[in-house]
Amino acid sequence: MNDVPGPLEPMIHRARNVAAGIADVGLTRAEELLRRMSPEGREQARREREAKARRQKRLLARLAMAAIAAMLAWALIGTIAPAGVAIALASALMLFLTMLVFARADPRTPGREALSQAPLPGLAEEAAVWLAAQRRGLPAPALQRIDAIGHRLDGLAPQLARLDPRSPAAASIRTLIAVELPALVENWRNVPLSARHAVHADGKTPDGHLLNGLQLIDAELASATDQLERVTLDGIAVQGRYLELKYSGNDAYP
Numbered sequence: 001m002n003d004v005p006g007p008l009e010p011m012i013h014r015a016r017n018v019a020a021g022i023a024d025v026g027l028t029r030a031e032e033l034l035r036r037m038s039p040e041g042r043e044q045a046r047r048e049r050e051a052k053a054r055r056q057k058r059l060l061a062r063l064a065m066a067a068i069a070a071m072l073a074w075a076l077i078g079t080i081a082p083a084g085v086a087i088a089l090a091s092a093l094m095l096f097l098t099m100l101v102f103a104r105a106d107p108r109t110p111g112r113e114a115l116s117q118a119p120l121p122g123l124a125e126e127a128a129v130w131l132a133a134q135r136r137g138l139p140a141p142a143l144q145r146i147d148a149i150g151h152r153l154d155g156l157a158p159q160l161a162r163l164d165p166r167s168p169a170a171a172s173i174r175t176l177i178a179v180e181l182p183a184l185v186e187n188w189r190n191v192p193l194s195a196r197h198a199v200h201a202d203g204k205t206p207d208g209h210l211l212n213g214l215q216l217i218d219a220e221l222a223s224a225t226d227q228l229e230r231v232t233l234d235g236i237a238v239q240g241r242y243l244e245l246k247y248s249g250n251d252a253y254p
Contacts, residue, residue: 063098066094066097066098066100067094069093069097070090070091070093070094070097071090073089073090073093074087074089074090077089077090112178112179112182112183112186114126115127115130115177115178115182116174116178116179118178119165120160120161120163120165120170120174121157121160121161123160123173123174123177123178124153124154124156124157124160124177125153125157127153127177127178127181128150128153128154130182131146131149131150131153132150134146134185137189138185138210139196139207139210139211141207141211142207142210142211142214145211145214145215145218146214148218149181149214149217149218149221152218152221152222152225153177153221155225156173156221156224156225156228159225159228159229160173163228169224169227169228172224173224176217176220176221176224177221180217181217184210184213184214184217185210188206188207188209188210191206
């Protein structure tokens with residue numbers, strides 16, 4: 001028998017939900033601290049530092065190119081205009097190019113929009129940085145799958161650099177990485193903390209749906225990597241066979 005007066009029941013129910021949410025947050029932060037101290041966490045931090053260093057190098061290279069362009073413009077204009085005019089125009093060009101470089105600089109932590117707009121050769125790296133930013137709060141089994149997907153992306157990056165962006169394979173991989181993966185994680189984050197362990201009508205929890213979705217994405221990335229590797233191997237085999245047929249037994253050269 002419930003001795004609690006009727007009007008107080010909603011208040012008590014809300015208080016219990018708040019307490020459960022606070023407990024989940026505390027556990028989540030403690031788990032996150034332990035993960036950062038783990039070998040996997042240190043490896044992820046190393047990868048984030050390397051990605052940041054690569055971004056900084058690209059930015060410096062673009063700034064250097066802008067400076068060279070401004071100097072060439074100054075030298076060219078200086079032959080047909082007074083020195084003061086040439087310096088002013090070259091300075092304005094340098095300022096414009098610098099602003100353009102910073103405006104088009106890669107975002108530190110790309111969101112879904114930046115992922116969808118990333119060029120194909122850099123898509124895997126952008127996705128790896130995005131994944132690193134999403135680790136906070138994820139359940140431990142999902143973190144293990146996130147790490148596996150990160151390794152898949154590392155192996156996939158060189159193949160994406162050689163893949164035709166207009167090909168159906170490129171479109172499929174882009175959809176998987178830039179649309180379906182972020183949608184899965186963000187939909188899970190929209191679920192209240194207190195409801196992430198609740199069993200739904202399909203017999204699964206939101207955490208279970210997240211883990212299952214990550215497993216499917218990991219498997220699809222593995223399949224895509226294998227297919228691209230087979231295409232590369234088939235290509236070199238065909239080229240080798242062509243050279244054999246063309247030049248084998250050819251006495252045209254001593």
